[in-house]
Amino acid sequence: xxxxxxxxxxxxxxxxxxxxxxxxxxxxxxxxxxxxxxxxxxxxxxxxxxxxxxxxxxxxxxxxxxxxxxxxxxxxxxxxxxxxxxxxxxxxxxxxxxxxxxxxxxxxxxxxxxxxxxxxxxxxxxxxxxxxxxxxxxxxxxxxxxxxxxxxxxxxxxxxxxxxxxxxxxxxxxxxxxxxxxxxxxxxxxxxxxxxxxxxxxxxxxxxxxxxxxxxxxxxxxxxxxxxxxxxxxxxxxxxxxxxxxxxxxxxxxxxxxxxxxxxxxxxxxxxxxxxxxxxxxxxxxxxxxxxxxx
Amino acid sequence: xxxxxxxxxxxxxxxxxxxxxxxxxxxxxxxxxxxxxxxxxxxxxxxxxxxxxxxxxxxxxxxxxxxxxxxxxxxxxxxxxxxxxxxxxxxxxxxxxxxxxxxxxxxxxxxxxxxxxxxxxxxxxxxxxxxxxxxxxxxxxxxxxxxxxxxxxxxxxxxxxxxxxxxxxxxxxxxxxxxxxxxxxxxxxxxxxxxxxxxxxxxxxxxxxxxxxxxxxxxxxxxxxxxxxxxxxxxxxxxxxxxxxxxxxxxxxxxxxxxxxxxxxxxxxxxxxxxxxxxxxxxxxxxxxxxxxxxxxxxxxxxxxxxxxxxxxxxxxxxxxxxxxxxxxxxxxxxxxxxxxxxxxxxxxxxxxxxxxxxxxxxxxxxxxxxxxxxxxxxxxxxxxxxxxxxxxxxxxxxxxxxxxxxxxxxxxxxxxxxxxxxxxxxxxxxxxxxxxxxxxxxxxxxxxxxxxxxxxxxxxxxxxxxxxxxxxxxxxxxxxxxxxxxxxxxxxxxxxxxxxxxxxxxxxxxxxxxxxxxxxxxxxxxxxxxxxxxxxxxxxxxxxxxxxxxxxxxxxxxxxxxxxxxxxxxxxxxxxxxxxxxxxxxxxxxxxxxxxxxxxxxxxxxxxxxxxxxxxxxxxxxxxxxxxxxxxxxxxxxxxxxxxxxxxxxxxxxxxxxxxxxxxxxxxxxxxxx
Numbered sequence: 001x002x003x004x005x006x007x008x009x010x011x012x013x014x015x016x017x018x019x020x021x022x023x024x025x026x027x028x029x030x031x032x033x034x035x036x037x038x039x040x041x042x043x044x045x046x047x048x049x050x051x052x053x054x055x056x057x058x059x060x061x062x063x064x065x066x067x068x069x070x071x072x073x074x075x076x077x078x079x080x081x082x083x084x085x086x087x088x089x090x091x092x093x094x095x096x097x098x099x100x101x102x103x104x105x106x107x108x109x110x111x112x113x114x115x116x117x118x119x120x121x122x123x124x125x126x127x128x129x130x131x132x133x134x135x136x137x138x139x140x141x142x143x144x145x146x147x148x149x150x151x152x153x154x155x156x157x158x159x160x161x162x163x164x165x166x167x168x169x170x171x172x173x174x175x176x177x178x179x180x181x182x183x184x185x186x187x188x189x190x191x192x193x194x195x196x197x198x199x200x201x202x203x204x205x206x207x208x209x210x211x212x213x214x215x216x217x218x219x220x221x222x223x224x225x226x227x228x229x230x231x232x233x234x235x236x237x238x239x240x241x242x243x244x245x246x247x248x249x250x251x252x253x254x255x256x257x258x259x260x261x262x263x264x265x266x267x268x269x270x271x272x273x274x275x276x277x278x279x280x281x282x283x284x285x286x287x288x289x290x291x292x293x294x295x
Numbered sequence: 296x297x298x299x300x301x302x303x304x305x306x307x308x309x310x311x312x313x314x315x316x317x318x319x320x321x322x323x324x325x326x327x328x329x330x331x332x333x334x335x336x337x338x339x340x341x342x343x344x345x346x347x348x349x350x351x352x353x354x355x356x357x358x359x360x361x362x363x364x365x366x367x368x369x370x371x372x373x374x375x376x377x378x379x380x381x382x383x384x385x386x387x388x389x390x391x392x393x394x395x396x397x398x399x400x401x402x403x404x405x406x407x408x409x410x411x412x413x414x415x416x417x418x419x420x421x422x423x424x425x426x427x428x429x430x431x432x433x434x435x436x437x438x439x440x441x442x443x444x445x446x447x448x449x450x451x452x453x454x455x456x457x458x459x460x461x462x463x464x465x466x467x468x469x470x471x472x473x474x475x476x477x478x479x480x481x482x483x484x485x486x487x488x489x490x491x492x493x494x495x496x497x498x499x500x501x502x503x504x505x506x507x508x509x510x511x512x513x514x515x516x517x518x519x520x521x522x523x524x525x526x527x528x529x530x531x532x533x534x535x536x537x538x539x540x541x542x543x544x545x546x547x548x549x550x551x552x553x554x555x556x557x558x559x560x561x562x563x564x565x566x567x568x569x570x571x572x573x574x575x576x577x578x579x580x581x582x583x584x585x586x587x588x589x590x591x592x593x594x595x596x597x598x599x600x601x602x603x604x605x606x607x608x609x610x611x612x613x614x615x616x617x618x619x620x621x622x623x624x625x626x627x628x629x630x631x632x633x634x635x636x637x638x639x640x641x642x643x644x645x646x647x648x649x650x651x652x653x654x655x656x657x658x659x660x661x662x663x664x665x666x667x668x669x670x671x672x673x674x675x676x677x678x679x680x681x682x683x684x685x686x687x688x689x690x691x692x693x694x695x696x697x698x699x700x701x702x703x704x705x706x707x708x709x710x711x712x713x714x715x716x717x718x719x720x721x722x723x724x725x726x727x728x729x730x731x732x733x734x735x736x737x738x739x740x741x742x743x744x745x746x747x748x749x750x751x752x753x754x755x756x757x758x759x760x761x762x763x764x765x766x767x768x769x770x771x772x773x774x775x776x777x778x779x780x781x782x783x784x785x786x787x788x789x790x791x792x793x794x795x796x797x798x799x800x801x802x803x804x805x806x807x808x809x810x811x812x813x814x815x816x817x818x819x820x821x822x823x824x825x826x827x828x829x830x831x832x833x834x835x836x837x838x839x840x841x842x843x844x845x846x847x848x849x850x851x852x853x854x855x856x857x858x859x860x861x862x863x864x865x866x867x868x869x870x871x872x873x874x875x876x877x878x879x880x881x882x883x884x885x886x887x888x889x890x891x892x893x894x895x896x897x898x899x900x901x902x903x904x905x906x907x908x909x910x911x912x913x914x915x916x917x918x919x920x921x922x923x924x925x926x927x928x929x930x931x932x933x934x935x936x937x938x939x940x941x942x943x944x945x946x947x948x949x950x951x952x953x954x955x956x957x958x959x960x961x962x963x964x965x966x967x968x969x970x
Contacts, residue, residue, distance in 0.1 A: 174646025194649070194768030225771065 007135075009080035009125070010072035011039035012090075014048050016083050016236035023280035024236060027265035028082055028127070030279065034272050035139045037130070039080065042072045048086040049093070051203045062102060063109045065093040066117060070110070073120035082127045082265075084160040084235035088168065090124040095167045097121065126161065126168075127264065128178050128234055140185060145273040147187025151291065153267070154193045154228040155179040156219070158238040162197040173197065179264060183232060186271040193226045195219055200241040209248075216241050217249045220257045230260040230291055232267060239263060244285045260288040299421045300331040300356040301414065302347055304338035304363035306393055313397040313406035319362065323414045328422055330354055339369050347373070348380035357382065358421045362390040362414045383426035385879055385942060390417035416951040423947035429879035430920045434520035435629040437462065438866050441512050441809075444472020445852060446844030446859040447634035448494050453863035454632075455503035459870055462626050463498065464526055465508045467556075469574035470495055472636055476557060478666040478674075480852055481716040482747035488573065488669070495575040509580055513623060515631070515813050516902075518921040519839030520875050522628040530619035532581035532589065533567075537614035540577030544606035544615065545569070553585050555671070561657075561664045561679065562671025567606050572669060581606075581615075592617060630839050630866040633823065634859060635809055637845035640695025640703065640798040648691065648796060649767045654680040655774055656767060656794045658694075659713060666720055676724050678793050681772075685728065685792025688721055689776045690714045691764050692734040696799035705820070707799030708849040711738045714797045715748045718757035731758045731789055733778050741851070760787060767794050800849045814901075815840055822848045833862040841865050880942040881923035882930060888937040889915040895929035895938060904929065 017025035032039050047053065049064030069090060072079045081087040097103045097117070107114040130136065157176050165173040174197065180190045198219060201212030219242065223231050233239050243261040250257055261284065269279045276282070276292045303320045305311035316334040324332030331354045335343050338361060350356060359382075361373045366389040378384040392410040400406040436459060440451045443465030451463045463470070474480075475495075477487035498504055507526055514525040533544075548565035555562045557570035566586040569579045583589045588601035601607075607615045639660055642650040650656045655678045657665075668674035678685055692714055696707040711734065718730040737759070739745045751757045762779035769775075776789045802821030803809070810817040815835040816824045823846050826834040833841050841862035844855040869875075884895075886907075891914035896904040903922035909915050916929075916938075927940045939945075 172646060174649075175652065194766075222770070 008038040008077050010075045010077045011041045012081045014083045014086040021236035023283040024263045026280045027269045031265045031268045034143045048089045050085040062093045063106045065090045070120040078123040078125050087126045088160040091167050143272045151188045152229045153188045153232050154191050156231050156233045157196050158235045191226050195222050200238045232262050234264045246286050260291050297328045297422050298330045298357050299328050300350050301360045303334040305336045310397040314410040315407040319411050344376040351380040358386040360388050360417045362392050364393040365391050385427040388417040388421050390414045419950045419954040420947045427879040429876040431874040432877050432921050435627045436870050438630045439628040440632045442634035443470030444636045445474045446855040449856045449859035450632040450843050450863045455501045457867050461504045463506050466511045468509050468580040469570050477663050481712045482743040492573045499575050520629045524626045524628050526624050528622045534614045534616050535578045537612045538578045543609050547605045547609040558664045558671045559661045561661050630869045632841045632862045634843040635846050637800045638803050642694050642796045647766045658796050658798045662795050687729045687791050688793045689791040690732045690795045692797045694796040694798045709851050710797040715751040718751045719755045722755040733760050733764050877920045880925040881920050882918045884916050885937045886915040894932050898928045898932045
C-alpha cells in the first residue's frame with residue numbers, strides 16, 4: 001500500500017460498534033478519514049458468530065462469519081473488523097474452513113457451492129494491523145498535532161487479538177508490542193505490565209458477573225500498581241468490562257478505582273486534534289475527562 | 296565346478312513361522328552346483344556353526360549359502376565359521392529370508408515362495424565368488440579426545456593410564472566443563488569441585504596427556520588407525536610457558552564488568568580472565584573483543600603502542616603477548632573419543648515464564664552459580680533484582696523437555712534430580728525458605744535417586760505440585776506464579792521471591808558441524824548416533840570414533856563417566872592391535888584401462904579415490920582401501936567400466952537376475968502361485 005493511494009476496506013462493524021461501542025465506531029471513522037483510508041460498510045451484514053453461536057454450534061459459528069466474508073467478496077477489498085471478537089471469528093473461520101468436511105457442511109448450510117465458498121473468503125485485517133502497517137506511518141506522523149505528552153498508558157490486548165497464536169499471528173503472544181509502539185508514536189509514555197493478554201471475562205459478564213468482577217479487579221489493580229493513567233484497548237468486550245464495572249468492583253471489594261479506559265482510536269483521535277465531544281468520549285461510564293483535560 | 300552348500304535357518308519361529316524352511320532347502324538343493332542343503336533351528340548357535348563346518352569337510356564344499364537373517368547381523372559369525380573350516384572367509388553368501396521375507400509376509404505360501412527365490416539367487420551368485428584378502432593397515436598408537444568435560448577427562452585419563460599417548464582438545468580456556476560450574480552433585484551431595492579438580496590436575500600432570508585448551512578440532516582426515524587431525528589454537532595473548540598463574544593481571548585490568556560466561560551472567564569478569572580460580576591450565580586468556588589494548592591495535596593498524604597496558608605493566612613474568620596469532624597444528628591419531636558435551640535449552644521461547652523479562656526468573660545453571668561458594672555471591676542465594684534473600688522459591692521442571700511444541704519431545708533425564716538437589720540445598724542455605732516444585736512426572740531411575748527425591752519432600756519440606764505453570768509475573772516486590780495442581784484439580788497461585796527454570800539439555804549448537812567434520816551421523820536434534828543403541832553404545836558408525844557423555848543424549852555424571860571409560864576401553868582395544876584388517880569388499884581399479892577422468896573421485900562420499908601417476912606418466916585412480924566402504928558408487932559412475940566392487944562382480948549380479956527372471960524359476964514348481 002502506498003501513501004498516495006486511498007486504501008479502501010470493507011467495513012464490518014459488528015453489533016458492538018453499532019451499540020455499546022459507538023465511540024469506537026465514531027473515533028475509528030474520524031481517524032480513518034484523517035489517515036486517508038476509506039471504510040465501506042458491508043451491506044446486509046449479520047452476526048459474526050461469537051459467543052451465542054460458537055458456544056452452541058460449531059458449524060453455525062463458522063457459517064456466520066463465512067456469510068459476511070462472502071458478502072464482502074464482490075468489493076474485492078480486505079475486510080476490516082475492528083472488534084476483536086469479530087476479527088477472531090473471521091480468522092478462525094478462514095482457518096477451519098481449510099478442512100474439506102467442514103467446508104462442505106458450511107457451504108450446504110449457506111446454500112452455496114463449496115467452490116464459491118472457498119473463492120469468496122476475502123482477507124480480514126484487524127485495526128492494529130492497519131495502523132501499524134508500513135505504508136501508513138508517514139500519514140500518522142503528519143496527523144499528530146497534540147502529542148499525548150505526560151500521558152502514561154498500559155496497552156491491553158486481551159485474549160482474542162492474541163489467541164490462538166498460530167491463527168491470529170500477533171507479534172508476540174505473551175508480550176505483544178504492536179499497540180505499545182503505536183502509543184509511543186503518539187507521544188504517550190508506555191508502561192510495561194504483565195497482564196497484556198490476560199482474560200477480562202468476556203461475555204461472562206451476563207452469566208457469571210462474580211468472575212468478571214474478580215478478573216477486572218485484578219487487571220485494574222495491576223494497572224494501578226504500575227502507575228498508569230489509563231488503559232488502552234482494541235476490543236469492545238474488554239472495554240465494556242473494564243469501563244462499566246468499576247463502580248460494582250469498588251462496591252464489592254472496597255476499592256476506589258477510577259481508571260479511564262480508551263479505545264486505541266480514541267487516543268489516536270485526541271492526538272490528531274479531535275475534541276472529546278467529537279470522539280463521543282462522554283459515552284464512557286468511567287469519566288475520561290481528567291485525561292482529556294490533562295494537557 | 297563349484298561345490299556349494301546351502302544352510303537354511305529357522306531362527307526359532309522367526310523364519311520357520313512363515314517360511315517352509317525344509318521345502319526351501321529341498322528346492323534349492325536341486326540347483327546345479329549345489330551339492331548339499333539342509334535346515335536347522337538356530338544356524339548361528341554353536342551346534343549350527345558346527346553343522347556347517349562338518350558339511351564343508353564331509354562334502355568337500357568350497358562355498359556356502361547361509362539363508363538366515365541380515366548380513367549386518369551375522370555375516371561375521373558365519374564368515375568366521377567357514378574360515379575355521381578352512382575356506383576363505385568371503386566364500387559365503389547370506390540370503391536374508393528374515394528381515395526381507397518372513398518378518399514382512401504373513402502368508403506361509405507366499406513367504407516360502409519368496410524365500411526360495413532369495414536363496415536361489417544367493418546360490419547362483421556363489422558360482423562367481425572369489426577368495427578375498429583384506430589388506431593390513433598400520434595403527435598410530437595415539438588417541439584424540441575432543442572435549443574436556445568430565446567425560447573427556449575420564450576417557451583421557453583411562454587411555455593415558457594404559458600407557459597410550461592422548462591429545463585432549465578443549466575449546467574453552469579451561470577443562471572441567473559443565474561439572475566445574477556445579478555446586479553439589481546428586482544424590483550424594485558430593486561437592487562437585489572437590490571431586491572434579493583432582494582429576495583436572497591429574498590430566499595436566501599426566502606424562503601421556505598433551506592438553507590443548509582454547510583450541511578446536513578444525514579438520515579430520517584419514518581413517519581408523521590413521522587419522523590426521525588439524526587443531527586450531529586460538530590466541531590466548533598470554534604466553535603459557537611464562538605465566539605462573541599468579542593472577543596479578545586479573546586484578547590490574549581496568550575493564551572488569553563483562554558478563555562472566557562461567558557464572559552464566561550472574562557475575563562479571565575482567566577482559567583478561569580465567570573462568571574460575573581452579574582453572575586448568577591456570578593461565579588467563581584475553582577477551583579480544585573487549586580488551587582495550589587489542590581493540591586499539593586492531594582498529595588503528597599503524598599504532599605503535601596499545602591504548603592500555605595494565606596487564607603488560609604489572610605482569611612479573613612479561614607473559615602478556617599481544618602479537619599472538621591463531622595457529623594450526625596437525626596430529627597423527629589412531630582413535631578418537633568425541634565428548635563434546637551439550638548446551639542448555641534457551642527458555643526465552645516460553646514468553647509466559649518471563650525469562651529475560653524479569654530478572655528474578657533464572658535458570659537452574661544460574662542457580663548452581665548462586666549456590667556455589669566460589670560463585671558470584673559467595674554461595675549466598677540472593678535475587679538478581681535487589682540482592683535480597685528470597686523467602687520462597689518456585690522451581691519449574693521440564694523447561695524444554697517433553698514438549699513437542701518447542702521441538703524437544705524427549706526427557707532430559709537430569710532435571711528432576713538436580714531440582715530436588717536445589718530444593719535440598721536451598722533449605723541447607725536458609726532454613727526459613729520454602730521451595731515449591733511444579734513437575735509433570737518425577738523421573739528418578741537410578742541408585743539412590745528415588746530416596747533422594749523423598750528426602751527433598753519429607754526431610755526438606757519441598758512442596759511438589761503436579762502440574763504446569765501458566766504464567767509468571769511481577770507484583771510489587773515478588774513474582775506471582777500461576778499454575779495448576781492436577782492432583783488437587785485446582786489452580787494454584789504462589790508468591791515467589793525467585794523462580795528457577797529447570798532447563799533441559801540439548802546438543803551443542805554446532806554439534807552437527809562437528810559430526811560432519813568427523814563423518815559420523817546424528818539424529819534430528821543433533822545428538823550423535825551410536826553404532827548400535829544397545830550393543831555398540833559407545834561407538835559411532837565410523838570405525839575408530841568413540842562417543843562419551845551427553846553428545847549422545849541426556850545423561851548424568853555417573854553415566855557419562857561410565858560411558859567415557861567404556862569408550863576408552865574401546866579405543867585401547869583398537870590401539871592395542873599392531874595392525875588392523877581393512878575392508879575386503881572394496882572397489883578396485885583396473886589401472887591399465889583407467890583414462891584418469893576421476894568421475895569416481897567426484898562421486899565418492901568417503902574421499903577414498905587417490906590420484907596416482909603410473910610409470911608411463913599417465914594419471915589413474917587408485918582406491919584407498921582404508922577409506923573405501925565398498926558402496927559401489929564409483930563402480931556405477933565409471934564411464935569406462937574399469938572399477939569393480941569386490942564381492943559384487945557384474946557376472947555375479949547378472950547371474951542372480953538371470954535365475955530370478957528365467958521361466959523355469961523354482962517357484963513354478965510349487966504350482967499354486969498366486970501371481
